[in-house]
Amino acid sequence: MNTADGSGKNNMSLRERVGAGQNLAEAGLKHESRAEQYEVVGPKDAVFAVAGEDVILLCSVKPNISVVDMTVEWFRSDLKDSQLVHLFEDRVDKNTNQIQSYRGRTKLNHQELQRGNASLKLSSVRVSDEGLYKCFIQSESWSDDATVNVTVEGKRFSSWRTSVILISVAAVLSVIPGILRGVFARKNREQYDVVGPTDPVFAVAGEDVILPCSVKPSTSVVDMKVEWFRSDLKDSQVHLYEDHVDKYTDQSQSYRGRTKLNHQELQSGDASLKLSSVRVSDEGLYKCFIQYKSWFDDATVNVKVEAVGRPPVITVDGFDHSGGLHLQCESEGWYPKPDLEWLNSEGVSLSSETTETHRNTDGFRVKHTITVHHRDDKIHCRVKLRHHVLETQIITTSKC
Known part of the structure; x- marks a missing residue:
């Protein structure tokens, strides 16, 4: 068992010990797992993936507990030096030492981490991705892992197999229509992406704004889970749609009564959120997360809030020794900081x-x-402030 000061059986790192042929129990980590009653679990059977498509490598903590404050590390245990596939630590993804071949293809759902779900999404699967993966989770005093065996099927074989299934589809439908339709429905959904705006969404304080989010190509999300939350804040659920209804039990207090999904638009894959009576505190990063069974994806929406202040007020503040007129202009209630400028009658700054x-x-x-x-x-x-402009003028006259 590893101690708080780092002492243990030897000075080898976790990956070095695994690479040297030890399993994690021999590395001295399982004892703490049993002591805290928690267990990291993965799939019992091999996970089959098709080259060129996406796959979810399942991993979670049982009983469910948040792993947001823990280290979650995915690595290949069958390769030399147990090479890094994905690392989540100190509440952020850290992939500096990630294997080059996995760059840009791995993703953890940070919202699901709050529920103990550390499953990894691997995109655009390659034949070289086949092998043994370790899902390792560690807190300050506890750690455990699970192994996921990934088997990759080449596209050519996949196409041949799909053709055989299609030839037999009429016969199969007469026996198990519900199951087969479910398989095809799931297959199709795994080809979809959740997309949001590429540029920030600007909102004006006190007004309403739409946060765009949709599934492409368009498909109904009525039967799916749609969750909006603030990815830049802790425990900040903005809106939840699940089991065909809106659920507000865990919604952040500051958003109560101000969010709305258009259920009619959900049928066309539009999960955009209407946020009413915008506040300055609404500025930040929002996640639009959509899930159906083992498939999920999300998009980020960057919201910038602008508050238009009061009209500027010009006051006369006396004269200088040469007769110059002192003027002062003041305006308040703006967000973010506005630009203020003086101009003469010809518009010169x-x-x-x-x-x-x-x-x-x-x-x-x-x-x-x-x-x-x-x-x-x-x-x-x-x-x-951007396209918002307020202006006041004063007419100066010569002394009589």
Whole structure:
């Protein structure tokens, strides 16, 4: 058993010991597993994958417990040095030492980690992916692992096998129509992707916004699970649709009564979320997660919130020794920080002498000053944030 100071049977690392022919029990890790009553489990039978398609390598902790704060490591135990396939540690994916052939093809569902599900999605399967995989999970005082045996079938064989099935489909349908349709339905769904916008979605505080999310090619998601959550915050469920109904039990308090899925649009694969009465605190990263049995995928939506502040106010703040007129312009309630500029009657920008920016619960407050020596002119103070512009003017006159 490994101790907190790193002492144990020897100084070899976990992968070195596995690579040297020891299993994890011999490496001194199973004892802690039994002590905490938890167990990492994988599939009993081999997982069959088809080259060019995606596959899910099942792995979870039983009884269910969140593994978000644990280390989850997937590696090939049948290769030299037990090479890294995917690493999740300190709440983020760390794939610096990942095998080159797996780059960009592995994915853990971070939301599912909260339920103890550490299954790995492997995309665009290759024949070289066939082999033994270890799903290793470790907390500060506990660790365990499970082995997943992956067998890969080449495309040519897969096509031949599919042809044979299609030839026999009429006979099979008369015996087990429900099962066969289920197989084909699952097969088809595994060719779909969940997609969201490539650019950030801009929302205005106090207004409504639509967070786009859909399945491509279009297919009904009425029978699937659709979950929206904040990937940049802990325990932040935004909306859950499951078993044909919306479920709000675990929804974050700040989103209560402000989210809506269009159930009619779900039939065409559109799982976009309507968020009402947008708040500045709504800014962040959102995940649109869709799942049907063993298939799942997600898309990220980056929401940027803008709050339009109050119209700028120009005040006269006296004169300098040469008769110059001191002007001050101030505006508040903006988010994020806006740009403030002075302009003369011809629209030429004037340089501010002093600038101040403060942030409070209402947003940003900006204040700029300028001294005007030329009279009988219109001076404009303009505050802008992207396409939002508010402007005020003052007319200066010569002394009588």
